[in-house]
Each structure stands twice: as C-alpha cells, then as structure tokens.
Amino acid sequence: MNQVAIVTGGTRGIGRAISKALIADGMKVAAVYHGNDEAAKSFREETGHETFKFDITDLDACMSGVAEIEKKLGPVTVLVNNAGITRDGVLHKMTADSWRSVIEANLYSCFNMCRAVINGMRERGYGRIINNSSINGQKGQFGQTNYCASKSGIIGFSRALAQESAAKGITVNVVCPGYIDTEMTAVMDPQILASVVKQIPVGRLGKPEEVAGIVSMLASEKASFITGATIAVNGGQHMA
Numbered sequence: 001m002n003q004v005a006i007v008t009g010g011t012r013g014i015g016r017a018i019s020k021a022l023i024a025d026g027m028k029v030a031a032v033y034h035g036n037d038e039a040a041k042s043f044r045e046e047t048g049h050e051t052f053k054f055d056i057t058d059l060d061a062c063m064s065g066v067a068e069i070e071k072k073l074g075p076v077t078v079l080v081n082n083a084g085i086t087r088d089g090v091l092h093k094m095t096a097d098s099w100r101s102v103i104e105a106n107l108y109s110c111f112n113m114c115r116a117v118i119n120g121m122r123e124r125g126y127g128r129i130i131n132n133s134s135i136n137g138q139k140g141q142f143g144q145t146n147y148c149a150s151k152s153g154i155i156g157f158s159r160a161l162a163q164e165s166a167a168k169g170i171t172v173n174v175v176c177p178g179y180i181d182t183e184m185t186a187v188m189d190p191q192i193l194a195s196v197v198k199q200i201p202v203g204r205l206g207k208p209e210e211v212a213g214i215v216s217m218l219a220s221e222k223a224s225f226i227t228g229a230t231i232a233v234n235g236g237q238h239m240a
C-alpha cells in the first residue's frame, strides 16, 4: 500500500522523531507546521520529505491543506495529531487568551484534522489515526488547567471516534507522552523540572524517539486490532 502520513508539528521535537520513524517505515510523510520556517527547512534538508505550512486551529485551512497534501502525495492513510502548546499558569491568574489558545491549538486542531481526513479514510476503508495526549491529560497537573483540559479532551474524542470508525477499517488511538526532552520541557523552571524527574522511576526524561516508536507501531497495518487504546510513554511516572 502507498502510505501517506500527516504529522502535525512534524518538523520539531517529538513530531520530528515521529516523522522520521514513519519515513523509516517507508511512508511518504507530510510534516505540517505553522511558525518555524527554519525548522521546516532543516527537516526538508535532513529527510528529503515535504513540509506543509497551515494553521491547524482553522478548519478551512485544514481542509485545503489536506487536499493539497493528497494532490501532491496521494490519499492519506495515517494522521498523527502531535502539535501542541503550553501556556502554563494557575487558574486564578489565567487569562482567557491562555485558556483559548491552548484549547484551540491542542483540541480544536484534533477535530479539524480528523474532520479533514475522515471521509477519505471511510471511503477507502482504511486509516490509522494517532492523537498525542499527555501524562497530564491523564493525571492533571498544577498550573495546567488549560493544557490538561485539552489533553483529557483528546482522550474522550479519540474513544468516540474509534467507535465510529472501527467498522470502516480505521483505528484511532492515543499516546500519552510523559516528560520528554524537548523545547517544551526545556523552558520549564529548572528546579521544577528537576523535581519532576525525581518522580520518574526510570530516572530521566524520555527521548522523542521513545514516543515515536509506539506511534510507528500504531500507524502500521499490523496494529489492526488496537483501537480506542490510550498508551502511556512516561517512564513509569503515572501508571493508570
């Protein structure tokens, strides 16, 4: 099968590792990004695969972005909703903008991208959707009401979509990364980060490649009987 995978936030961090893993699996990868042109250029130079720049918080942009990807690469068989942002702060100080921007970037994007690919996958009777949530969507986290709401929302969304899609050969699963060594954790207060690492039984931050490995498995044809699952990749920090 000609496999075409979309990875949102696919040029940096965990997303870049996922894109590279799917390329190694023989897929054509469309790495979607919005802001960082430098990272996109370096991704293209390193992998020889294409990047597509559009705003995943905007449904119309996702519809036309997916249409453009399909025109260039062929029908989409795999969607990885990986892109996400944080705007950490306690609720009693949180602005409506911090709330809205996180919900839009993390959760609306998941709806928008799934909505853009789902009819094609249903018509063709095949699809693999992997939505990245977070350990903090499972357990909650001080200072992250916005992020935790978005990441918990992704889990409920995925379970519903998994039920709707199972009879059409489409699986929908969730991966919950723990604290991974990326730009998102690098901007944390070093003392807070050090206290988090103490709570991880494996004794260190995770690596992007350790998340990419499970995404690659869920994206494969082999994973046809796994759907609606929520898989933790957190070094044992939270066992649900």
Ligand code: CAA
Residues within 6 Å of the ligand: 086, 088, 089, 090, 133, 134, 135, 136, 141, 142, 143, 144, 147, 177, 178, 179, 180, 184, 185, 188, 189, 192
């Ligand atoms: N539990 C209980 N109390 C806590 C606490 C915790 N985890 N963290 C801080 N507090 C307390 C502080 O001790 C302090 O109490 P006092 O006023 O009595 O001293 C009070 O809460 C206020 O704390 P701060 O001074 O730290 O408040 P702040 O407004 O300056 O900072 C914050 C708040 C920015 C949210 C900061 O606590 C923080 O950065 N927390 C980490 C959040 C986090 O884990 N983010 C993950 C980012 S990575 C990611 O999200 C990827 C992923 O998927 C895992």
